[in-house]
Amino acid sequence: MAKMRAVQVAKAGGPLELVEKEIPDPGLGYVRVKVHACGICHSDSLTVEGHWPGIHYPRVPGHEAAGVVDAVGGGVLGWKAGDRVGIGWFGGSCGYCDRCRRGDFIACLINPQVSGISFDGGYAEYMVVPKEALALIPDELSFVDAGPLMCAGVTTFNSLRHSGAGPGELVAVHGIGGLGHLGVQFAARMGFRTVAIARGKDKEALAKKLGAHEYIDSTAVNPGEALAKMGGAKVIITTVTSGSAMAEVLGGLGVDGKLIMLGASPEPISVTSLQLIGGRKSVAGWPSGASIDSQDTMNFSVLTGVRPMIQQMPLERAAEGYKLMMDNKARFRVVLTMAGNA
Ligand SMILES: NC(=O)c1ccc[n+]([C@@H]2O[C@H](COP(=O)([O-])OP(=O)(O)OC[C@H]3O[C@@H](n4cnc5c(N)ncnc54)[C@H](OP(=O)(O)O)[C@@H]3O)[C@@H](O)[C@H]2O)c1
Numbered sequence: 001m002a003k004m005r006a007v008q009v010a011k012a013g014g015p016l017e018l019v020e021k022e023i024p025d026p027g028l029g030y031v032r033v034k035v036h037a038c039g040i041c042h043s044d045s046l047t048v049e050g051h052w053p054g055i056h057y058p059r060v061p062g063h064e065a066a067g068v069v070d071a072v073g074g075g076v077l078g079w080k081a082g083d084r085v086g087i088g089w090f091g092g093s094c095g096y097c098d099r100c101r102r103g104d105f106i107a108c109l110i111n112p113q114v115s116g117i118s119f120d121g122g123y124a125e126y127m128v129v130p131k132e133a134l135a136l137i138p139d140e141l142s143f144v145d146a147g148p149l150m151c152a153g154v155t156t157f158n159s160l161r162h163s164g165a166g167p168g169e170l171v172a173v174h175g176i177g178g179l180g181h182l183g184v185q186f187a188a189r190m191g192f193r194t195v196a197i198a199r200g201k202d203k204e205a206l207a208k209k210l211g212a213h214e215y216i217d218s219t220a221v222n223p224g225e226a227l228a229k230m231g232g233a234k235v236i237i238t239t240v241t242s243g244s245a246m247a248e249v250l251g252g253l254g255v256d257g258k259l260i261m262l263g264a265s266p267e268p269i270s271v272t273s274l275q276l277i278g279g280r281k282s283v284a285g286w287p288s289g290a291s292i293d294s295q296d297t298m299n300f301s302v303l304t305g306v307r308p309m310i311q312q313m314p315l316e317r318a319a320e321g322y323k324l325m326m327d328n329k330a331r332f333r334v335v336l337t338m339a340g341n342a
């Protein structure tokens with residue numbers, strides 16, 4: 001059996017380890033993808049730390065994968081060897097529950113599949129995925145740029161495009177990391193008055209270069225109050241990993257304003273009804289998107305020039321890249337590359 005290199009965790013909380021594994025074959029309805037690049041998303045910590053219920057270990061994390069279809073299993077129509085594809089968080093769904101039949105695949109009730117959690121992900125030279133998980137990469141996008149668009153990109157693009165904000169309205173992006181630096185670019189390209197909020201001064205110049213019209217340093221001022229002074233936001237997407245930090249921006253919502261939580265935090269968020277009632281404000285969550293949303297994200301990025309800012313590292317340095325991200329030192333996305341597959 002031919003072998004491949006992969007980086008896996010043997011048990012919840014265990015280290016990321018480079019191993020040799022057999023190259024898997026695609027079964028009925030599956031395809032094998034030769035992975036060229038895979039971004040390291042903060043949500044990979046769910047696999048590494050074991051915070052997602054029911055993970056079977058050892059598990060290979062990674063849901064920002066980009067590569068080439070290498071082998072096609074039975075019953076797969078429409079995909080062929082050589083197609084350039086991306087695989088995100090959405091790894092397929094049942095296709096027949098009420099939500100799926102309404103086209104709401106990301107909210108599947110029966111068999112939601114998550115790359116790097118339900119099956120082995122993109123920290124590897126090959127991965128086998130359900131055909132529903134595939135998004136076609138436009139020719140204009142490189143594999144290393146496509147990877148981060150498969151989660152950080154689609155999550156911010158999809159939440160913003162469904163947020164109800166209109167051209168010229170004030171939209172804030174809270175937390176300028178992997179998700180946030182793409183969120184700023186999408187918000188500005190969608191025609192919103194875009195405000196970036198992050199801790200400290202050092203991200204200000206970068207955020208403005210990415211398209212932010214204004215910047216709030218949340219360590220210098222209360223970010224909610226600063227937003228309110230600007231007129232109040234129609235939408236705030238918050239990508240931070242801390243619940244108490246999310247609560248700090250709530251006061252920045254304008255009339256009909258919506259706080260959309262993208263960051264995943266177990267910490268409860270304190271909000272009173274009085275903060276919401278008068279201005280008809282709301283607090284909501286948003287899960288990335290299905291594979292067609294990833295395809296839309298990539299096409300919009302080509303159309304408008306959105307690209308992730310990346311730091312490339314070879315697969316064998318995955319543990320180092322993961323630590324860089326967890327320490328909030330990645331600028332802004334670490335992307336693993338598979339030299340053997342170049
Ligand atoms: N909803 C979804 O579908 C979805 C999809 C992907 C990721 N996520 C989640 O979204 C979050 C962001 O992911 P990412 O990949 O962008 O992570 P990342 O690159 O590590 O960025 C995390 C951001 O969180 C902020 N942060 C970290 N610790 C903080 C603290 N103690 N107080 C305030 N802010 C803090 C930082 O803000 P500053 O810029 O101010 O330093 C940083 O920009 C994660 O929780 C991830 O699991 C959700």
Ligand SMILES: [Zn+2]
Pocket residue numbers: 041042043044063089151152
């Ligand atoms: Zn992710």
